[in-house]
Every structure is written in C-alpha cells, then in structure tokens.
C-alpha cells in the first residue's frame with residue numbers, strides 16, 4: 001500500500017461529504033444567517049457544518065491526530081447560539097448516513113477538535129471548512145481544504161471545489177471536483193460524481209509574457225495594484241482570472257492559468273496555515289514551485305499561522321524565478 005493511502009481515502013470521503021453539506025446549505029438557506037467574526041470575516045452555517053463533518057470522519061479514522069481548524073463552536077453555544085446550533089445540527093445530519101448522525105453536543109465537540117495549536121512535531125491536520133466564505137455567499141468559488149502536516153511539512157492535501165467547472169474549457173458544464181495530492185505521488189483531479197482520477201499538471205509555458213494570473217476577487221486579501229505592476233514587468237497582457245479561495249491553486253495546477261500571487265496588503269496580517277496547506281502540496285506535485293514573496297518556503301511548522309512568511313507566489317517551475325524577481329522588484333519600490 002502506498003504511503004498515506006488510508007489518510008488519502010479518509011480525507012477524500014470527509015471533504016466530499018463536507019462539500020455536499022456546503023451545497024445543501026447554499027440551496028436551503030438565504031445569506032442572512034451569516035455571522036461576522038471579530039476579524040470581520042464572514043462565517044456561515046455551512047462553515048460550522050463542514051468543520052463538524054470533516055472532524056468527525058478524522059476522529060473516527062485517526063483518533064490520536066490533532067486538528068488545526070479555522071472555526072470554533074463559541075457562537076453555537078448557550079441560549080444565544082440556539083438557532084444557529086439547531087440549523088447546523090439539522091443540516092449536518094441531513095448529509096450524514098443513519099448510522100453516522102450526531103447530537104448537538106457531538107457537533108460542538110467535533111468542531112472544537114479543531115483547536116490544536118499546530119507546531120513542528122508529529123502529525124496534525126489543517127482544515128479550512130470553507131475557504132472563500134465570501135465566494136460561497138456570492139455563488140462563486142469556494143473550497144473545502146484539508147491537509148495532513150507531518151513534522152511541519154505538508155504531506156497530503158485534498159480540496160473540494162463545488163462550483164469549479166470540471167473542465168475550464170466547458171464553463172457551463174458539470175461542476176464539482178476533488179483535487180488530491182500526496183507528496184511524491186503526483187497531483188490528481190476527480191469529479192464529485194465518479195471515483196476515476198486524472199493526473200493534472202501545470203501548463204507548459206516558458207515565457208512569462210504568455211502567462212495568465214489567477215488572483216483574489218478581494219483586493220483586501222491581495223493587492224491588485226501591485227499585481228498589475230508585476231504583470232507589466234513580466235510582459236503579461238492577458239486579463240487576470242479572479243476567483244475566491246484555494247480554487248486558485250487548483251486552477252493553476254491544472255493549467256487554466258499560470259501564476260497565483262498573494263501580495264500582502266498590510267504589514268500586520270499573518271496568513272493562516274489552513275488557507276495554504278492543501279494548495280502547497282498540490283502545486284509541488286503538479287510541477288510547480290511555491291514560496292513567499294521573499295523566496296522562502298512556506299513554513300507550516302510554527303503554529304496556526306505562517307508567521308515566518310509574507311504573501312505567496314506559486315507558478316509553473318520553469319517561469320518561477322522570473323516571477324519571483326518581478327515580485328521583488330515591484331515590492332521594493
């Protein structure tokens with residue numbers, strides 16, 4: 001059996017079920033149930049349900065493994081959290097099989113299994129139950145992102161992208177894919193609807209002027225102004241593809257676009273490990289390279305955040321050095 005085969009299978013099942021709960025929430029609920037967290041980022045019933053589902057699957061298969069998850073159950077507790085708690089309870093159980101159903105208490109406990117501090121020793125999971133909550137709310141791109149980190153290095157990443165067309169050249173065709181990568185074993189995509197996996201890789205380009213950027217919709221998450229200066233520097237004339245979430249990593253890894261830049265908009269924001277862990281291994285396994293804006297590898301060993309890094313650059317390995325040089329030239333000015 002190949003390395004991490006069980007982890008891979010469990011992660012696929014967990015992400016698939018969590019993706020289904022997100023689709024179900026989107027169909028059944030209007031956006032007015034959205035909460036706003038202290039950092040002003042939105043969170044929805046679907047974020048909580050997806051975290052409960054993934055953590056439950058992980059606990060069953062790997063009871064010893066700690067989890068770094070984005071959400072916690074605080075807003076679902078007590079009298080104030082009752083309405084939200086009941087919604088999460090019924091939506092979560094709507095997806096689970098009869099023998100998997102969870103009580104309200106079990107859901108709260110499952111969500112809070114995501115409270116691990118992370119670090120350099122041993123293995124833990126990193127979970128973003130919905131990455132791109134803003135995309136989810138506007139019917140755009142979002143991703144359920146799960147990664148296994150061992151001794152500070154991401155070894156496995158699984159992403160579910162319910163709204164991403166399976167084939168970018170058929171934008172009105174079937175949607176919903178899983179992207180899966182294990183370090184040293186390649187990068188793969190499969191539709192939600194069947195188990196057959198297809199190997200994916202970066203587009204084969206060696207001149208940056210033929211490249212396309214894939215960037216955040218939110219200028220507050222990555223500077224659009226700096227990106228357009230870097231595009232000029234690289235001779236890029238094609239318009240950027242904008243989408244929310246780590247679906248950006250998936251898009252470049254299968255060659256829909258070529259370069260993903262996350263250019264810091266403030267000196268104080270620190271990237272979170274769950275926003276990049278699964279994308280990180282997918283990029284490497286699809287023939288790409290990834291670093292921060294200083295050319296340093298992303299360091300997943302320092303806790304829940306990427307406190308040693310600033311921003312992200314990901315591209316095809318062939319053009320990576322040129323992209324890094326352009327980023328550094330523009331950011332220095």
Ligand SMILES: Nc1ncnc2c1ncn2[C@@H]1O[C@H](COP(=O)(O)O)[C@@H](OP(=O)(O)O)[C@H]1O
Nearest residue numbers: 041130131132133134216218220221244245269
């Ligand atoms: N000022 C900021 N700079 C960079 N990322 C930010 C940010 N504020 C929030 N984010 C993160 O950006 C993620 C979405 O990124 P993107 O723009 O690529 O879709 C959010 O994930 P969530 O949606 O999981 O909260 C959130 O963690």
Ligand SMILES: [Mg+2]
Nearest residue numbers: 041042070133
């Ligand atoms: Mg968030």
Ligand SMILES: [Mg+2]
Nearest residue numbers: 128131132275
């Ligand atoms: Mg996120």
Ligand SMILES: [Mg+2]
Nearest residue numbers: 070128130131
């Ligand atoms: Mg999230």
